[in-house]
Amino acid sequence: MADKIRVLLSEEDVNARINQVAAQISKDYEGKSVHLICILKGGVFFTCELAKRLTVPVSLDFMSVSSYGDDTKSSGVVRIVKDLDEPLTDLNVLIVEDIIDSGRTLSYLMEVLKQRGPASIRLCTLLDKPERRVKKQVKVDYTCFTIPDEFVVGYGLDYAQKYRNLPYIGVVEL
Ligand code: IMP
Ligand code: MG
Numbered sequence: 001m002a003d004k005i006r007v008l009l010s011e012e013d014v015n016a017r018i019n020q021v022a023a024q025i026s027k028d029y030e031g032k033s034v035h036l037i038c039i040l041k042g043g044v045f046f047t048c049e050l051a052k053r054l055t056v057p058v059s060l061d062f063m064s065v066s067s068y069g070d071d072t073k074s075s076g077v078v079r080i081v082k083d084l085d086e087p088l089t090d091l092n093v094l095i096v097e098d099i100i101d102s103g104r105t106l107s108y109l110m111e112v113l114k115q116r117g118p119a120s121i122r123l124c125t126l127l128d129k130p131e132r133r134v135k136k137q138v139k140v141d142y143t144c145f146t147i148p149d150e151f152v153v154g155y156g157l158d159y160a161q162k163y164r165n166l167p168y169i170g171v172v173e174l
Contacts, residue, residue: 014145014167018050025054029092034054036059037061038062043096046144062084065078065108067105095124098156100129123140129149
């Protein structure tokens with residue numbers, strides 16, 4: 001049976017906000033280039049939309065991580081399923097995530113990636129659910145939307161691997 005999905009952020013809302021954030025990033029990195037690290041799979045739609053709008057030189061790499069635990073609750077133990085192809089030495093790294101929830105994935109990743117000698121490292125997320133944060137030390141540099149504690153899908157985010165392709169952000173009504 002098809003799930004009912006309530007629109008939380010329309011395609012227009014999301015596009016307009018990505019325009020703003022991309023303009024801010026382009027300004028902040030003026031005169032430099034930026035190395036985007038897309039966190040698969042959820043970050044892929046946002047990474048593409050963001051990258052297309054940046055006016056500074058962009059390079060891209062991809063990483064896939066999985067946390068041990070069930071789908072809706074991550075355990076804090078993170079495993080690198082696919083590592084980056086290139087070293088990070090002297091690059092201005094911008095990690096691009098779909099959503100920061102407990103912050104466990106990102107707090108682990110930040111520590112791992114910092115040790116690879118980037119010139120700088122920042123974090124950009126499409127969505128942030130601060131109410132759910134366990135790892136309070138995770139500092140998000142660019143957030144498109146802060147949302148309440150609801151399980152969302154679309155724009156890369158899935159529910160049991162479904163709905164990543166929705167062009168808007170919605171809440172699955174269970
Ligand atoms: P964290 O380690 O708890 O911050 O986990 C973040 C990851 O959990 C995200 O990259 C998503 O894959 C997943 N996640 C957290 N909240 C949601 C949600 O509302 N919808 C879909 N996936 C989510
Ligand atoms: Mg994810």
